[in-house]
Structure formats: structure tokens, C-alpha cells
Amino acid sequence: MKDIELNKFDTNQRRVLQIGVGVALVLFLGVFFLLSRKNTPITIQNNEIVLEDTKLQVFNDTYEFKGYPDKILFHYPYFIFVQGNKPLTIIYNLETREKVKEIQDVILDYYDGNIVYNRKETFYNDKNLGEFCDSAFIKSSSEILCITKQSQNYADNRLISINPETPNLWKRLYQSDNILTTVSVINDDLYIGEINLETKKNYLTISENTMEIDSPVSLIYEITGKPYFASFRNALNPQQIYYSLEDQPQRITTDKDQIRFNK
Amino acid sequence: MKALSVAKNLRHAKNDPFGFIVDSLIKIVVNLIIPIPLAGDVVAKFKGPILGFIASIVMMTLMLFVTFVAIFSTIFLSPTGFIKYVSATVGENLNGINEEFAESTVPSQNPFGGSGMSYTSVTAGFMDPAYFLQFGKNHTGIDIIPNSTYYAQSNSYKENNRVIMNATHSGTASTYVDGEGGETVEIMNDNGDLKTKYIHFKDILTTSGSKVQAGTPLGEMGSTGFATGEHLHYEIQIKDSNVWKLVNPLSYIK
DSSP states (O other): OOOOOOOOOOHHHHHHHHHHHHHHHHHHHHHHHHHHHHHSOOOOOTTOEEEETTEEEETTEEEEOOSTTOEEEEETTEEEEEETTTTEEEEEETTTTEEEEEESSOEEEEETTEEEEESSSEEETTEEOSSOEEEEEEEETTEEEEEEESSTTSSOEEEEEEOTTSGGGOEEEEEOSSEEEEEEEETTEEEEEEEOTTTOOEEEEETTEEEEESSOOOEEEEETTEEEEEEOOBTTBSSOEEEEOSSSOEEOOOSSSEEEOOO | OHHHHHHHHHHHHHHOHHHHHHHHHHHHHHHHHTHHHHHHHHHHHHHOHHHHHHHHHHHHHHHHHHHHHHHHHHHHHHHHTHHHHHHHTTTOOOSSOOTTSOOOSSOOSOTTOSSTTTTEEEEEOTTOHHHHHHHSSOOOSEEEEEOHHHHHHOHHHHHHSSOEEEOSSOEEEEEEEOTTSOEEEEEEOTTSSEEEEEEOOSEEOOOTTOEEOTTOEEEEOBOOSSOSSSBEEEEEEEEETTEEEEEOGGGTOO
């Protein structure tokens, strides 16, 4: 079979073809660039952490957050995003605005290199706390707050304090007829989210003072030292909202379905 | 001859860099496009120009189809694990008992194997408040997925390249689809007073009525039914005064 040959061009024809191809390439790239820009949503400033609808923006990184099995945790100055299906936990420092660490596990809390995570029981780094915590907060290296079951086979739970060195000597801090959804300590005040399984009413307990609130407490966090709580969208809450807790719980009104996690 | 060609190209590149780049691009495009008219040309030679034209169109459509199928199937099939599954079926052996399990009449190991919960991450505990908050209903078992230790150490995973879940005790299996579409295996112990439930399988490897023992492969982890991603929902029920009661599976795991 005869070899296929390209058409023979003289110098001028060749130059016209080269310029033509070059122009076509530039046009294509130009149109592609314009279309790409048009489709790119307006980006949130890269110093912010915002959950808008299901889009979670953490500085320059964007994730999808639809709730379980993913989790958002907060332990100032750390913002912690848990991707349950992978499993992967990504930790950011709000002060340095940097990704601090990625851990290939589901963790319950992180603070200054220390982690709390679940196996058969809950562990603080390599120390077995002797209880299974549904959620936890590292108050200090000698005190881990743990929301755990009162009885293995029932939903009722309670808040206990465990010293990792003496886990058997845990102390009961709080117990109620409601289930406890989350715990945090901000400015030495203890914050606990609660929900009643029967009535579906929501409560927030601040240093043992319990008040009824409109939305379930999914996460308690702080912005510039002031307490806030977030209600993520879920079966009991159709819209994600957040509240300032400076005096009384005050809903932060936004035009969008939005929760802000930093200033 | 080859040396001459290289020298010619180098000279071209030096004297006319823009032209060299554009020429190279044209050659690449031409080399990619040629197979299509070439097929048409061959057919045209033997069967006439009309069939040749049709052959070109068919060839082009076929190549475009294969290209798009390859691109889109990768995008859509990767998350489902299908591609991994196809490649993993070569050389797998799932007939044997997982040797990491000790024979037991009580569910003292987790379905992934290993000691205690060393192979697993718990994404939702028994009666987990976060689960209740999310879905408005109680979580009747534990949701578990394999962790990095499992992928590094599990012989089952090394051999099969699939996340296989195993029976945790001896008994009789039954398989069914639960009310929410989850592929399910249930194992009843020989006394009829304890049963374990494994939900969300992608692929079930046992059949109803089969006798199983601890370590018998039951199926591959999946996300069928009420699931937001691949995981195993593992549940234990015990018969107490003729009533089935849910218990926390973690309390059984040694």
C-alpha cells in the first residue's frame, strides 16, 4: 500500500496554515477560558470557614457536607472535618489558617496533637479510656469529657469526665432524661446540647442551667472567644442555622442557608 | 535515514520554532485522524465509495463511543467500586474460612476480622445520638468501615482485593433485601436465641439455609439500601422471654 503523504505546501501556504492553526488554538483556549470562568461560582474569601447549603468552604478547600457519616467538630483553634466513608479526618488551625493534619480514621476530638477516637472502647492517643464515647472533648491532658451510655443497650446517655491515667475512676458530670448530642467547654463554661427522644424538644445546658431552644444543637463552637451553636440540616431541622450565645441564644439571620464558623 | 530525519527536525526547530511546534501539532492530529478515513478507504477500495463513506462514519462513531464510554464509565464506575471489582475477580478465592476467625458460637469478633476492633473505624455507635439527630430514628446496630490497619494487614483483603465481611459465629444464614433495599444476611445460632444481621452488601456470597461458622465469607461491603456510602451495619439481637431484643454489638467483641 502506498504511504500516505501530507499535502506539499510552498512556504507561503505553510505559513498560512501554521497561523491558521495557531489562531484556531488561541480562539479555542480563549473560549474555553471564558466558559470556565463563567461557570465558576463566586468564591468565598479564602480566610473564611462557611457552610452554605451542602458546600463547606474551609479557607481554600471546598468539601461537600451532608451530615452523617461526615461530621464537623470544633475545638478552638482547630476546625475538624470528618469524612466518615473514607475514613478521613482533616484538621485546620483557625489561627494559622493552615491544614494541620490528616488522619485516616474517624476521630471524636483533636487538640494540640492529641486525638480521641473509638475502637471497642474510646482511646486518648494510645490510652484506653475504658468507655465507648459517642462524642468527646479534650478539656486537658488529664480530663477528657465523654458522652457515653448509661447502660450498654439503651439510648440514654450521660456526660462523664475521665482521666486517661486513671480511667476506672471516672466522674459523672451531668445526666438528664434527654439524650446528649454534643459537649464543649468555652471560657471555662460547660455547654451541652440535649434532645428529648419523645417530645423532640431541644435544650441547651450552660454550666448546669438548662434552657429550651428552637433548634437541635449539632455543634457548639466559638468565634473570637464568644460561644455559638450550629444546627445542621437533618431530620429534625429543615434549615441549617446558627446562634450566638453571648447573652441569650440569638439566631444569626442570613439570606442564605449558611453557617459561619469564623469571623 | 533516521539520523537525517532527526537532524532535519532539529534544524527546523532551530530555524522556525513556532512552525515546528505547529507542524508537530498537525502531525499528531493527522496521525490520530488517519485511522478513520483509512478504514473508509479500505472498504471503499473493495466495496465502493458509498460503503466506504459509511465505514468512515461507523469507524468515527465507534471511536467516539469508545472514547466517551471509557471516560464516563471511569467517572461513574470508580466511586461504585465496579472497576476495582472487575480487576479483583482474577485469582480470588472466597470459598475458604477466614483463618483470622476462631470458631465460636457467640459473635466475639467483628465481621472484618482482626483482634477486637483493630481493623475498623466506627462511624455510628449503637443508639448513637448523632445518628438520631441526623435521621430522627434510633441506630439499632453499629456502622463500621475498614481502617488503614485493615488494608495493611488483612490477609482476606490482600488475597481478594475486596472488603469481605465474615460471619462472626456459627449458625444458619438467610439472605434477603430489607425494607429499605439493603442486601442483608442474617445468621441465627443453633439454639435459636441469638441472631446477627449484616446489611448493605454489594455482593452476597452465601445463600439462605447455608450452614456457616465464624469466618465464613458472607459478602462484599456495599451501600445498598438506606446508606450514605459503603459500610457495614452490624446488629445483634438476643431472645429474651421469647422477645427479640437489640443489644450493643460492641459488648460482644473481645
